[in-house]
Amino acid sequence: MDRRSVDLDGGPVAAGVRTDGGLGFVLVLHRRKDGFAASELYWSTRGPDLRWTVAEHLSGGPTGCDPAYGSSWEAVLADAAFTVLSSSESLLSTGAGVFEEEDEGELVGVHELLVSRRVGHLRIERSALGAGPSYAPHTVWEQRLASPFALVAVRPGERVRVVAVERDGAAGEGVELLPPTG
Template sequence: MRRNLAEAARAALAVACVPGTDGRAAEPAPRLEGATTTVVADTCVRGDLGFVLLLHRRKDGLVAEELFFSTREGTGAWGAAEHLSGSGGIPDLTSPEEAAAVLRGWSMTVLGDSWTLLHTGRPQADDGYEPMRFHVLLVDENVGHLDIEDSAAGASPASHRLRKPLTSQVALLALFPGERVTVRTRAEAGAGVRPMGEPVELTGSEAVAGAPWA
């Protein structure tokens, strides 16, 4: 089972990083209807590091989430995906009804966060390793995308902004040490967008000074 999930994670990164695409799924993410269903909740790419959050229904009927990561090789292809963490017994977040019950009227909520020591290879890393922090968000089904702005001290107000498309109602963000971002939900409204609800502040580990969101 773990091998199949790793292959699904690697394939998800390959699709998300196809030139000319924004990572958005062509169709809504499928429901977790069978014991063998695996859903790519979201992907997050930071330089040559790629992260994938998968949801799957276990044989006992419970839903589990699994976080994988991969490193982009010199050829541009993604290497084998490795498992970082996982948890079971969570709500079926692919179900609009169960997602709405968790949100309780909010446009966005933080489902959880975790951290792990990874080899990033950045110059400021200690022997190449840094503690990376992962945040998982659940958003309302009417949210079109997330606006992510670097809010770390000294950041330029007009720079380091990211428009994050969504492949499902679950969003994954991976932060380097010292990073601080403000996340806002945006709903598509004709030719423009409109904000939904209050913004959320997310931070990376404070163990070492980090670089701006890239």
């Protein structure tokens, strides 16, 4: 098996984790009773005591490939470095309000990516929407890959661009992930 293959025979596996300040997401893969692989997306917030709240379910469904076999997900990719498998927008109570009753929620977009074996890591570039056409990122971070799946969250007012960096260090073209539209 490929080093990033995900063995689901032992039960559910956390295939992707993404935290953004006090907001966190985890993508759990599992094998359904019919034998097909499926994903479930959960979210949580970190409170003032720095503990994470109990995770809540956001979405889920079949993955469209079997994460245990690299040939399965590479067939879905059709030679692309990565593809967006699913995108969703959810109004999440993120704790942004000063008082709990003021927290009307924040519309957050979450993108689930399927990534090729040849990619070493993803470079995530985040800037404010008004950053202009030159796209000068405010923050850049590398997302290491523990599985063929990755999560990227986009908050209102953000521009997020994902660049696949291959194992040899060559960076591909960036793909912009859209912010929530509300």
